[in-house]
Structure formats: structure tokens, C-alpha cells
Amino acid sequence: MKKYLVLFAITGLVAAACGGSEEKKEEKAAEPAAAPVADLSSNPDYTKGLELVGKSDCLTCHKVNDKLIGPSYKEVANKYEATEENISMLAGKIIKGGKGVWGEVPMTPHPQISEDDAKAMVKYVLLLK
Numbered sequence: 001m002k003k004y005l006v007l008f009a010i011t012g013l014v015a016a017a018c019g020g021s022e023e024k025k026e027e028k029a030a031e032p033a034a035a036p037v038a039d040l041s042s043n044p045d046y047t048k049g050l051e052l053v054g055k056s057d058c059l060t061c062h063k064v065n066d067k068l069i070g071p072s073y074k075e076v077a078n079k080y081e082a083t084e085e086n087i088s089m090l091a092g093k094i095i096k097g098g099k100g101v102w103g104e105v106p107m108t109p110h111p112q113i114s115e116d117d118a119k120a121m122v123k124y125v126l127l128l129k
């Protein structure tokens with residue numbers, strides 16, 4: 001009887017060890033592809049806007065694919081067409097702040113950002129559909 005118990009324990013250990021390594025493999029496979037879509041990286045509107053957004057505080061409240069404090073950039077891109085009118089309107093919101101479109105949390109104003117830079121940021125955001 002004792003012998004069986006020992007055998008049973010060993011089998012359990014081996015199974016646990018195998019299970020563990022399988023889990024690791026799964027984690028690796030699930031790693032998200034962080035690189036942007038290839039054809040976007042050669043678009044000057046994309047690279048310029050990405051650089052400006054990276055230098056500012058945008059990413060503390062916005063992520064590309066997930067809602068954070070503000071809407072995800074993907075949601076914003078899906079909501080607005082990249083027309084001159086929308087780009088000016090959204091650039092104005094980045095500079096002056098915005099509220100009430102996505103919820104009650106306001107976006108802080110960014111008076112230090114020039115209109116040209118704000119427009120470049122919006123063009124980048126609207127590419128992220």
C-alpha cells in the first residue's frame with residue numbers, strides 16, 4: 001500500500017512539473033504584438049503624431065486599444081472621420097480641454113501645445129482604426 005502511495009506522489013509531482021512548463025509556453029504565445037501595423041510606420045502623419053503624443057502626457061490617460069481615463073485612441077478613430085473640420089475640432093479640445101463626449105471625466109487642457117502639433121496628434125489618433 002505504501003509503495004502505491006509513493007508512486008502516486010511521484011506521478012503527481014511529474015504531472016505538476018509538466019503542467020508548469022506548459023503554462024510558461026502559453027504565456028509566451030500570448031505575448032501581444034507590440035509593433036504597429038507595418039504600413040502605418042511609413043506614414044509621416046503616423047510617425048510625427050506618435051512622436052508628439054509620446055513626448056506629451058497623453059499616454060497617462062489614453063491607450064491605443066484600451067479605455068484608460070480617457071477613451072482608447074481606437075474608439076476615437078472609429079467615431080470621427082479624418083476630415084479637416086474634425087481634425088480642427090479635436091485639436092481644439094486637446095488645447096482647451098474637453099468634457100461630456102465620452103463621459104463625465106474631463107480631459108485636461110494643454111495650452112502649451114501649438115495648434116499644428118495638436119492637429120498632428122489628432123491625425124495620428126485618427127489613423128488608429
Ligand code: HEC
Nearest residue numbers: 056057058061069070098099100101102103105106107121
Ligand atoms: C488627464 C487625462 C488626459 C490626458 C493627459 C489627455 N487626455 Fe485626451 N481625453 C481624456 C478624457 C477623459 C477624454 C474624454 C473627454 C470627453 O468625454 O469629452 C479625452 C478625449 C480625447 C479625445 C477625443 C475628444 C472628443 O471630443 O471626442 C482626443 C482626440 C484626445 N483625448 C487626445 C489626447 C491627446 C492627443 C492628449 C495628449 C496631448 C490627451 N488626449 C491627453 C483624458 C486625457
